[in-house]
């Protein structure tokens with residue numbers, strides 16, 4: 474990291490410290506819990522949350538990011554996320570707080586107003602967000618801004634970058650990522666949304682449907698993947714797809730969206746988006762026409778790392794909360810954590826998270842070193858590391874979240890204790906952006922050289 478970047482982060486820390494409590498942990502009210510458990514010597518209190526991840530071995534930059542982002546997150550306690558989850562209200566203030574302090578540009582080049590940091594630091598930022606108690610809702614509120622902007626920054630024209638990136642970093646425009654389609658699913662190359670160029674070449678007409686598009690209701694821009702050459706006219710299905718950075722202008726004909734009712738992360742909207750002759754200027758094309766799939770591939774390993782970080786944060790938050798409860802909840806005259814039936818599953822969940830953490834930051838480091846031009850690092854190796862990390866982190870988070878609910882007994886089912894919210898959310902890293910079955914397929918085929926099963 475250059476001196477200027479270090480001082481940029483230090484400035485941010487100083488800037489934040491003057492306005493926020495310097496505590497790194499998220500405080501949460503314990504009054505109602507004390508009432509329920511009698512308020513006596515062993516009453517359960519959650520006045521402070523200890524962060525349990527072992528931080529030895531992280532770089533100074535990563536730890537600086539963790540500290541600074543923690544300070545912002547401390548302004549949004551679990552009660553904020555409980556309320557937003559229950560009312561299905563967008564965490565606009567949270568997105569604005571990160572934008573205001575420049576964090577949305579963490580992995581964008583300094584020349585475009587970003588911080589020029591790597592995926593190693595961006596992963597730490599996303600982990601810190603979920604770990605603060607914000608959970609996947611907090612991460613999803615900013616995920617596309619950090620990730621979907623990567624192909625734009627890499628392949629966009631000077632004019633696109635100048636007009637778009639500063640508005641995304643400042644939070645004026647929010648972004649969503651439009652890839653998944655109902656009839657294609659994980660088979661992205663089977664997508665059927667088309668973008669057809671007009672006779673004068675000045676615009677494209679978009680027709681088709683996307684599904685599960687996070688933040689489409691609040692986004693002004695969508696990074697859209699659509700077919701520009703019919704599949705029967707290309708030699709490989711990966712050809713003929715193009716990437717666009719389009720306006721989501723609801724006042725224009727041919728654009729409709731419908732919110733999907735979902736299990737978790739309810740603060741953040743997920744949508745079906747329908748295009749029916751929606752017109753977009755030709756200048757919205759990112760990179761080369763027909764090379765869109767190649768352009769998004771560029772960022773896929775980065776997204777795996779970010780998702781792995783998000784899963785880790787969720788797992789550590791749930792486990793920390795479970796350990797706190799197990800220390801303080803007294804049944805049969807002793808803290809429940811004194812029973813090995815409670816303690817050992819939590820200790821086991823901790824080690825799974827720590828192992829997944831090593832895999833995650835190893836993958837992120839490989840990604841950054843390859844991006845910086847280290848020719849000794851092969852893309853295949855980055856792909857294996859990033860996919861493995863996403864798989865392991867998602868599984869470790871699931872284990873931690875499920876055990877956190879069970880440790881709380883009946884209270885694990887109460888919204889007030891947060892662990893039920895995190896449990897609902899911990900399924901997302903298992904499903905998206907690629908399911909665990911597809912990662913198992915990838916490792917079977919690419920590493921173990923087993924025959925392709927599909």
Ligand SMILES: Cc1cc2nc3c(=O)[nH]c(=O)nc-3n(C[C@H](O)[C@H](O)[C@H](O)COP(=O)(O)OP(=O)(O)OC[C@H]3O[C@@H](n4cnc5c(N)ncnc54)[C@H](O)[C@@H]3O)c2cc1C
Nearest residue numbers: 650651652653658659685686687904905906908910911927
């Ligand atoms: C909360 C949430 C947010 C999302 N946000 C976005 C977003 O912002 N933008 C976006 O574009 N997408 C988004 N997605 C979509 C997400 O990336 C997809 O849901 C995911 O890729 C899985 O696709 P699918 O749901 O169509 O599953 P399907 O493809 O229908 O698969 C269903 C099941 O079958 C299994 N399966 C399928 N084929 C095989 C095979 N060959 N071998 C073994 N198992 C197989 C899968 O592993 C899975 O378990 C989001 C999804 C969720 C849940």
